[in-house]
Amino acid sequence: MSVLAAQKAANGGPGATERVPLLEVHDLAKRFPIVKGLFSRVSGQVHAVDGVSFHIHPGETLGLVGESGCGKSTVGRTLLKLLEPSAGTIRVAGDDITALDAKAMLPYRKRLQMIYQDPYASLNPRMSAGQIVGEPLIIHGVGRQQEQRERVASLFERVGLRPELMGAFPHEFSGGQRQRIGIARALALNPELIVGDEPVSALDVSIQAQIINLLMDLQDEYKLSYLLVAHDLAVIEHISHRIAVMYLGRIVEMTDKASLFAMPLHPYSEALLSAVPIPRASARRRQRVILKGDVPSPINPPPGCHFHTRCPYAHARCGSERPTLREVVPRHWAACHLHDAGPALPLARPLTPA
Amino acid sequence: MGRVVGEVGGGKSGPGAGGALLEIDDLKTYFFTPTGIVKAVDGVSYSVRSGETLGVVGESGCGKSVTALSILRLVADPPGRIVGGTIRLEGRNLLDLGQQQMEAIRGNEISMVFQEPMTSLNPLYTVGHQVGEAIALHQGLPKRPAMAKAVEMLRRVSIPEPEQRAQSFPHQLSGGMRQRVMIAMALSCNPKVLIADEPTTALDVTIQAQILELMRELQQAYGMAVVLITHDMGVVAENADRVVVMYAGRKVEEADVEVLFERPAHPYTRGLLHSIPHLDEAGKTGPRLRLNEIKGMVPSLAQLPAGCSFAPRCGQASDRCRVSAPPLQEHWPGHWVACWHASRRAQGEP
Numbered sequence: 001m002s003v004l005a006a007q008k009a010a011n012g013g014p015g016a017t018e019r020v021p022l023l024e025v026h027d028l029a030k031r032f033p034i035v036k037g038l039f040s041r042v043s044g045q046v047h048a049v050d051g052v053s054f055h056i057h058p059g060e061t062l063g064l065v066g067e068s069g070c071g072k073s074t075v076g077r078t079l080l081k082l083l084e085p086s087a088g089t090i091r092v093a094g095d096d097i098t099a100l101d102a103k104a105m106l107p108y109r110k111r112l113q114m115i116y117q118d119p120y121a122s123l124n125p126r127m128s129a130g131q132i133v134g135e136p137l138i139i140h141g142v143g144r145q146q147e148q149r150e151r152v153a154s155l156f157e158r159v160g161l162r163p164e165l166m167g168a169f170p171h172e173f174s175g176g177q178r179q180r181i182g183i184a185r186a187l188a189l190n191p192e193l194i195v196g197d198e199p200v201s202a203l204d205v206s207i208q209a210q211i212i213n214l215l216m217d218l219q220d221e222y223k224l225s226y227l228l229v230a231h232d233l234a235v236i237e238h239i240s241h242r243i244a245v246m247y248l249g250r251i252v253e254m255t256d257k258a259s260l261f262a263m264p265l266h267p268y269s270e271a272l273l274s275a276v277p278i279p280r281a282s283a284r285r286r287q288r289v290i291l292k293g294d295v296p297s298p299i300n301p302p303p304g305c306h307f308h309t310r311c312p313y314a315h316a317r318c319g320s321e322r323p324t325l326r327e328v329v330p331r332h333w334a335a336c337h338l339h340d341a342g343p344a345l346p347l348a349r350p351l352t353p354a
Numbered sequence: 355m356g357r358v359v360g361e362v363g364g365g366k367s368g369p370g371a372g373g374a375l376l377e378i379d380d381l382k383t384y385f386f387t388p389t390g391i392v393k394a395v396d397g398v399s400y401s402v403r404s405g406e407t408l409g410v411v412g413e414s415g416c417g418k419s420v421t422a423l424s425i426l427r428l429v430a431d432p433p434g435r436i437v438g439g440t441i442r443l444e445g446r447n448l449l450d451l452g453q454q455q456m457e458a459i460r461g462n463e464i465s466m467v468f469q470e471p472m473t474s475l476n477p478l479y480t481v482g483h484q485v486g487e488a489i490a491l492h493q494g495l496p497k498r499p500a501m502a503k504a505v506e507m508l509r510r511v512s513i514p515e516p517e518q519r520a521q522s523f524p525h526q527l528s529g530g531m532r533q534r535v536m537i538a539m540a541l542s543c544n545p546k547v548l549i550a551d552e553p554t555t556a557l558d559v560t561i562q563a564q565i566l567e568l569m570r571e572l573q574q575a576y577g578m579a580v581v582l583i584t585h586d587m588g589v590v591a592e593n594a595d596r597v598v599v600m601y602a603g604r605k606v607e608e609a610d611v612e613v614l615f616e617r618p619a620h621p622y623t624r625g626l627l628h629s630i631p632h633l634d635e636a637g638k639t640g641p642r643l644r645l646n647e648i649k650g651m652v653p654s655l656a657q658l659p660a661g662c663s664f665a666p667r668c669g670q671a672s673d674r675c676r677v678s679a680p681p682l683q684e685h686w687p688g689h690w691v692a693c694w695h696a697s698r699r700a701q702g703e704p
Contacts, residue, residue: 067558174651204413205585206648209629213644231558234588238631238645261633275563276633277588281615284592290567291560294528 020094021055022225023079023193028052028088030071030078034299046298048074050249051088053325056193061219061226063240063257065233065272069295070246072229076195079227080112081105092193110140113186117198119178123170129181130156130166136188155184159214176207183214193225200235212239233276237261245269248306249298251325255332265334265343268307305337313338374401374442375579376425376464376547381439383417383424386432390656394420394434396603399682402547402596407573407580409594409611411587411626415652416600418583422549425581426460443547461492465540469552471532475524481535482508482520485542492543507538511568530561534568541572548573551583566593587630591615599623602663603655605682609689619691621668622648662694670695 030049033042049071056062064072077083079090081097089098097108116122123132134152137143143151153163159180170178179199186194199215200208216239218224230236236243237257244254245266253266264270267289274288291310296302302309308318317337325335328343338344383395395417402408410418423429424436427448441448443463448456468474476484486504489495495503501520508516511534524532533553540548550569554562566589573580582594590597590611597614599607599622607620618624628646650667653659661678665671674694682692 067560176651204652205587205626206413206629207651209645209647212631213647216644233559234631234633237633271560273633275559277562277566277586277592278633279587279591279615279627279630280632281591281612283588288563290563294530294561295558 021091022058022060022093023056023227024089024091024094025055025075025079026053026089026091028075028078028090029086030074030083031086044299047249047301048298049078050301052246052249052251053088054244054251054254056225056227058192058225059219059223060242061228061240063236063243064227064229064246065231065236065243066246067231067272067295069248069298071249071298072246073197075246076114076197076227076229080114080195082114106140110189111192113189113191113194115179115182115186115194115196115199118202119175119182120170122182123178125170128167128169129161129173132170132181133166133184133188136185140189142189151188152184155187158187158218159184160210174207175203176210179203179211180214183211183218187218187222190222191224193227196226196228196230198230199228201230201232208235215239233272245272248295248301250306250335251333252307252336253332253334254325259329259332263332265328265332265339266307266336267311267313267338269334271312305335373403375404375444376581377401377440377442378421378425379440379442381421381424381441382437383420383429383434384437385434387656392655393603393658394655395424397439398600398603398605399439400598400605400608402579402581404546404579405573405577406596407582407594409590409597410581410583410600411585411590411597412600413585413652415602415655417603417655418600419551421600422466422551422581422583425549426464426466427456428460461488461540461545462543463545464547464549465543465545466549466551467533467536467540467553469555471529471536471556472524474536475532477524480521480523481527481532482522485520485535485539488539489542503542504538507542508535510541510572511535511538512564513538528561529557530564533557533561533565537565537568537572541576541578544576545578547579547581549581549583552585553582554589555584555586562589569593587615587627599626602653602658604663604692605690606664606692607690608682613686613689617689619685619689619696620664620693621670621695622664625667662692 028049029051032046032048034044034046035041036043052075054062064075066072074083078085085098089096091097092108092111097105130152133155134148137148137151152166156163156166161177161180173181200211203211212235219226228236228239240257242254242256243260244251245268246252247268253260253264253269260269261273264273271289271291289312293310296309304320305318305323308314311318323335323337325333328334328339378401379399381395381398385392385394398417398421400408412418420429425441429436436449443459448459475481482501482504485507486501489503490497490500505516505520508519513519513531513534527535554565557565584590594611597609597611598605599620601622607614607623614623618627625646625648629648631645648667653663653666659666660676662675662680665675668675680692680694682690685691685696
């Protein structure tokens, strides 16, 4: 059974209310050319995203986790077609949007929105907060001026900002408030899916909690789907229904969050989970896996399994043959040769300290 | 790092504890700006002993980094100035020293590792040259032996092929490797105190685990005191022996690491610990729980509220909190809290 068909059969994660995925991404790839010299000769390619497939159901949150350079942000941008995909297909509620031009994309842009990491860099400093939140309404010609103003005021209230602040400029807000403006802008057109690219990582801990709660409340209220891209596993764990772990352009493991944390099937997920510091005094006595070396360059990714250069369990086959993402145990996908002859589970150990 | 088992609450903690290598007492560092006096550090005391790791936690603007810069007297003047307190290294007050004497302390006896290794390294020189230069400067070694020692230091921080890596420029190294170079440089003169200001914040978690493990090993080998400044409660829980929590320029709580995480007493510490998503609660899924929020935001240091600075965000604040600032008191042995309501709260109460 192919990954996609198997995922379809699995009917998505908790919170899925319908059987048709809102978003389906199949074998998505994004390569960036490396140009050199006077005549911009293409001398190589960065394989940022290298054949990624997943789906998201209405009302569901998929967390995409991985370290810097693994391609997780590029996945988010490519599926919104802010970057042109190099290969693969993107479907929104069954419609293939992969080849659509900017004009044909317009109705889909209403349905797919984005929240950025740095709320300061993503807000125009010369526009007032009200203009920023109202701009999507103007671009898409939604409502008359008075209606737009009322809509912006109600969005302000919904994200926890006082509507009197509509005239203030981005620099007059704190980091958490700016992220609320970014969220209000993303909500303006009643989207179905929001891609959040590290939406809380620039915020202080006490403000992070406020924004995470807001995102979860909005999801319940509007049945939003989220693709949340983040490097912080604790945040991803808290907010997601399902989690996909990426390493060097590929998804290496994907399942519901309980299965991932109870029983990681991919050695990289296992190492990632054990590397996250836990804010408990008892955590210092736990066993951990410390990986050797650095993430290889996506310009020259290693052959076979991308992780084999750092994998404590690597064997000969891993250096030559790419493992496919397959359903190792029901509803739990992993791309690892260790499980070629059925699940090999001494690998997994519980995360909680003994 | 180099943790001492079985010494919990043994009366060793807190301001003025005996045997301290570095001791800061009532430090005040203010910034004189056109919009008013910013009290970045306002009466902070802490101490650290040989072989011990002191974690200093707090959110941006709480004064944790300015305290560290004050120790090395690296605060830009103007606008900043140390206006009060003492900083004693083995009994000697660093604030009494002249510039030249201070230069002999920096790098030799107290070293610092910063968050962003790329901005701390010179892009125009090889990393071997930079580590060697530090050694030549501080230890008065000629160039060739200094370079040889630089390569040796790169080997000690587990940089593979140190002879070749010494010829690399900073941009040719990964973030984790650059931070190893910074640590090699900081440790090259066998400092007594290492101040690490968010040393792993810019790194990925698997690399962070490598660097923290390396720092633990080196601390065990050299027996230095480490001041670990971070916003990450997980990093503190796993690496510190004792923890200082700062808020708005003041220390609000100090305790041994087990006590702080099991029985936090200041409402701010409790709020912080409850507001972060915990990984080890996975498995118990079901409905996603809302996180505990700390309402509002950190006050501006130029316009601090009267009384306790945390009172406007505190669910337990009373009239007294809004009028007068609570002193830091040892409510339980080795457990210091600046809160009017700390003693009313029995330890262990959720």
